[in-house]
Amino acid sequence: MSKARSYKQACNIALALDLIGERWTLLIIRELILGPKRFGDLLPHLQGMGTNLLTTRLKELETHAVIEKQPCSPNSRRMQYKLTPLGEGLENVLRELIRWGIQLPQSPPSPDSLYQPEWDLVAIKLLYKREKAPKLEGTVLIKSVESSIYAIIAKDGLQLDISTTHTHDATIEGNRDSFEKLFKGKSSLNQLISQNSLKISGNTSLARKWASCFS
Amino acid sequence: MSKARSYKQACNIALALDLIGERWTLLIIRELILGPKRFGDLLPHLQGMGTNLLTTRLKELETHAVIEKQPCSPNSRRMQYKLTPLGEGLENVLRELIRWGIQLPQSPPSPDSLYQPEWDLVAIKLLYKREKAPKLEGTVLIKSVESSIYAIIAKDGLQLDISTTHTHDATIEGNRDSFEKLFKGKSSLNQLISQNSLKISGNTSLARKWASCFS
DNA sequence: CGGAATCCTCTTCGATACTG
DNA sequence: CAGTATCGAAGAGGATTCCG
Numbered sequence: 001m002s003k004a005r006s007y008k009q010a011c012n013i014a015l016a017l018d019l020i021g022e023r024w025t026l027l028i029i030r031e032l033i034l035g036p037k038r039f040g041d042l043l044p045h046l047q048g049m050g051t052n053l054l055t056t057r058l059k060e061l062e063t064h065a066v067i068e069k070q071p072c073s074p075n076s077r078r079m080q081y082k083l084t085p086l087g088e089g090l091e092n093v094l095r096e097l098i099r100w101g102i103q104l105p106q107s108p109p110s111p112d113s114l115y116q117p118e119w120d121l122v123a124i125k126l127l128y129k130r131e132k133a134p135k136l137e138g139t140v141l142i143k144s145v146e147s148s149i150y151a152i153i154a155k156d157g158l159q160l161d162i163s164t165t166h167t168h169d170a171t172i173e174g175n176r177d178s179f180e181k182l183f184k185g186k187s188s189l190n191q192l193i194s195q196n197s198l199k200i201s202g203n204t205s206l207a208r209k210w211a212s213c214f215s
Numbered sequence: 216m217s218k219a220r221s222y223k224q225a226c227n228i229a230l231a232l233d234l235i236g237e238r239w240t241l242l243i244i245r246e247l248i249l250g251p252k253r254f255g256d257l258l259p260h261l262q263g264m265g266t267n268l269l270t271t272r273l274k275e276l277e278t279h280a281v282i283e284k285q286p287c288s289p290n291s292r293r294m295q296y297k298l299t300p301l302g303e304g305l306e307n308v309l310r311e312l313i314r315w316g317i318q319l320p321q322s323p324p325s326p327d328s329l330y331q332p333e334w335d336l337v338a339i340k341l342l343y344k345r346e347k348a349p350k351l352e353g354t355v356l357i358k359s360v361e362s363s364i365y366a367i368i369a370k371d372g373l374q375l376d377i378s379t380t381h382t383h384d385a386t387i388e389g390n391r392d393s394f395e396k397l398f399k400g401k402s403s404l405n406q407l408i409s410q411n412s413l414k415i416s417g418n419t420s421l422a423r424k425w426a427s428c429f430s
Numbered sequence: 431c432g433g434a435a436t437c438c439t440c441t442t443c444g445a446t447a448c449t450g
Numbered sequence: 451c452a453g454t455a456t457c458g459a460a461g462a463g464g465a466t467t468c469c470g
Contacts, residue, residue: 008327008328012316017242022238040433050462051435052463052464055433079432086318092314100307101226104231263443268442
């Protein structure tokens with residue numbers, strides 16, 4: 001049985017870290033931010049982690065009600081892992097980690113480091129401030145050479161999809177770098193448009209309002 | 216030399232965790248939130264951590280410019296560790312960890328778990344929302360049987376002191392439990408006063424305004 | 431195929447003893 | 451007091467196997 005090493009401190013920080021402070025754990029949470037995933041989907045995004053260790057971590061998280069294991073569909077025997085409401089609360093922790101990570105001296109992107117476009121989606125989702133345009137609704141296509149991301153603006157936040165095509169109201173087009181600047185609040189949409197870095201089409205008003213939610 | 220194990224992922228979360236995700240690291244940051252500390256001050260608050268490991272962690276943090284080592288006083292040979300501006304940015308991460316930790320199913324306080332009053336001060340400092348009363352200034356004494364904490368309200372946030380006596384404008388008195396409810400936003404000052412759990416004196420208006428910054 | 435269990439090696443941790 | 455050295459214990463990483 002996993003006896004879960006603990007700091008044994010009567011402190012909320014230490015308490016939290018007892019549950020999600022171990023190696024790999026927060027990266028597992030990151031993987032589940034965009035929705036439920038299966039064991040086999042998690043593994044390739046966690047290169048270097050053994051299958052046994054992933055099993056252990058998933059069990060720990062499950063016993064602490066941070067995630068839950070459920071059938072992919074009602075009568076299926078295939079299982080998927082999903083954040084519980086408690087686990088979703090970790091969005092706030094991840095958001096601040098992203099913010100802190102952004103301002104870090106950027107090490108030159110080492111060639112042996114893994115990259116998954118979904119990680120950008122996680123950042124976009126978490127950095128989006130719906131309160132800046134609470135009533136906004138619609139779908140924006142974020143198009144670059146590398147990927148086509150559909151951002152579906154809904155009442156309960158931003159839903160992001162990279163794998164399926166959706167009908168969309170507006171399009172923002174450009175390269176990854178410019179989008180990064182936009183989403184991370186380093187440049188405004190107007191700045192990037194006037195620099196010819198980004199281009200908008202369709203419902204441009206929607207696109208503008210949506211983009212203003214990142215600054 | 217410390218070769219600092221890395222996740223090797225082009226993701227801001229993973230990048231951040233490469234620096235501050237290892238065991239004990241965030242607890243060291245917690246210790247430095249209230250101000251600089253010496254090696255010997257850190258150790259007893261990190262029970263179970265070997266001295267060698269603390270040395271290693273401090274060096275890692277120093278090379279990544281999260282903390283810096285400096286003389287206690289200009290010409291002293293005694294050294295202390297202090298957060299850099301980059302390190303101070305981790306306040307946001309710690310704040311969210313505290314918030315998440317608070318809503319965790321409270322395990323019965325195990326007898327072998329360590330408790331340090333300073334950890335409460337860290338929580339108070341980080342949960343205080345100055346923007347709720349931006350112009351407030353003064354000193355509030357938070358008095359319980361266990362401790363006398365001076366909260367000095369300043370422009371750049373809350374300064375907290377448990378070791379020295381200060382002149383104060385207002386006093387809030389009660390037991391630790393009630394204070395916890397107040398600071399963690401679970402109860403309002405008015406509620407706690409009407410329950411006879413807390414008592415205020417001195418500049419009660421200041422005390423009320425200050426207390427409202429936690430809800 | 432998904433994922434749990436087993437082994438084995440290597441690294442990190444934890445605790446204590448030691449040194450400038 | 452501030453760290454270094456050491457060593458057994460625990461955990462991580464990788465490959466492989468087993469089972470439904």
